Amino acid sequence: MTSKTFKYVVAATTGVVFALGATFTTLASPKSGGILNFVVGSKIPSYDGHRETTFGMIHPIRPFYSLLIRVNPDNPADPADFKCDLCEGDVPAGENGGTKYTFKILKGVKFHDGTPLTSADIKATFDKIIFPPEGVPSSRKAFFKMVGSVEAPDDHTIVFNLDFPSGSFIPALATPFNFVYSKKDLDTHGFEWHKKNVNGTGPFKFVEHIPGQHVAGEKYAGYHFEGQPYLDGFKAISAPKMAVRLNAIRADQASIEFRGFPPKAR
Numbered sequence: 532m533t534s535k536t537f538k539y540v541v542a543a544t545t546g547v548v549f550a551l552g553a554t555f556t557t558l559a560s561p562k563s564g565g566i567l568n569f570v571v572g573s574k575i576p577s578y579d580g581h582r583e584t585t586f587g588m589i590h591p592i593r594p595f596y597s598l599l600i601r602v603n604p605d606n607p608a609d610p611a612d613f614k615c616d617l618c619e620g621d622v623p624a625g626e627n628g629g630t631k632y633t634f635k636i637l638k639g640v641k642f643h644d645g646t647p648l649t650s651a652d653i654k655a656t657f658d659k660i661i662f663p664p665e666g667v668p669s670s671r672k673a674f675f676k677m678v679g680s681v682e683a684p685d686d687h688t689i690v691f692n693l694d695f696p697s698g699s700f701i702p703a704l705a706t707p708f709n710f711v712y713s714k715k716d717l718d719t720h721g722f723e724w725h726k727k728n729v730n731g732t733g734p735f736k737f738v739e740h741i742p743g744q745h746v747a748g749e750k751y752a753g754y755h756f757e758g759q760p761y762l763d764g765f766k767a768i769s770a771p772k773m774a775v776r777l778n779a780i781r782a783d784q785a786s787i788e789f790r791g792f793p794p795k796a797r
Contacts (some may be wrong), residue, residue, distance in 0.1 A: 556772075563758075567765045568785040570776040574769065575746070577726035580710040581660050589707060590789055591746035591767030596710035596731035597755075599634065599653060599689075600701070613705050617648065617732070617755075618689075622701060629696030636687040640755045642713050643729075643736045650683035655714035657681045659692075659722065667722045674703040705722040734760035744770055 573587030580592065600622050601698035603612040613622045618634040625632055640648040661678050663669040677697040682690040693700060715728055729737040732755065749764040768785055770776040777792065779785040 544702040561761045563761045564763055567762050567787075568768060569765070570768045570770045570779050570785045570788045572771060572773070572776060572788065572790060574771065575740070575742075576650050578729055580708040581663075581725070583668055583708065584670050592729070592741075593707055593710070594733055594735040594760075594765065595729050595737050597640075598705065598707065598709050598711060600705050601659075602705055602709070611702070613701060613737040617653065617711060617753055625693075625696065625700075630693040632691045632693070632700070634689045634691075636689060638687060638754055640732050641648060641753050642732050643751060643753075644713075646713055646715055648711075648713075648732055649686040650689045651686070652711060652714045653689045654683040654710045655717050656709070659712070659717065660709060664722065671703070671706055671708060674699070674706065735762075735765060738764070745769060 598616045601616045606612045661675040679694040680692045738747040740746045746767040
């Protein structure tokens with residue numbers, strides 16, 4: 532993955548998460564409540580972030596999931612500023628000459644089905660992304676060529692062992708498609724389950740998806756960032772045609788399209 536490619540992917544896909552679950556310390560004090568309606572300009576091929584590459588999936592589905600680390604939502608314009616999402620403290624520096632990264636996993640986090648999060652879930656997630664079984668697609672496997680192994684020595688520690696130091700490792704971890712999945716779900720249902728099912732630890736719980744119409748989510752009361760999300764829910768309205776998206780915003784049926792519109796359409 533080139534630095535240019537990564538900056539484009541992260542910066543362009545941060546908007547929806549910033550709006551739905553950011554801390555907003557640099558803005559006016561947020562008020563809780565309300566439903567955010569936004570329009571999405573492409574279809575959802577599946578719910579599986581590990582295989583998909585489209586904005587049409589990331590905008591409506593990413594709010595249901597957490598990442599190990601993410602672009603700092605208080606500074607989204609800087610794609611090199613990262614913070615922990617499911618880990619404690621600051622993003623760790625590399626050890627052993629930049630070939631070992633150790634993360635302490637947050638305690639008390641639960642998936643939406645009530646299953647506690649442990650480092651085993653992080654390991655299972657990145658094993659699927661980095662070392663997928665034959666026949667299982669992983670769109671970001673190539674981002675992690677430097678990783679030799681992933682270890683979970685205890686319930687709240689995850690270790691990435693690199694074959695060689697690489698400045699692209701931390702940015703690769705923060706790619707917004709790296710949804711953290713439950714090991715239980717992967718073990719029980721297999722690697723295809725997340726194409727059509729959702730179970731994350733993100734700020735919103737899945738409510739419904741009516742193909743061709745919308746995806747809806749509701750506030751997750753057990754979210755691990757206290758006081759968040761501020762919204763009670765969201766509705767991602769499917770509208771592949773630009774004219775439909777523009778009319779929805781002009782008619783106050785939707786508030787925003789996170790990818791924006793070209794100047795000629797404004």
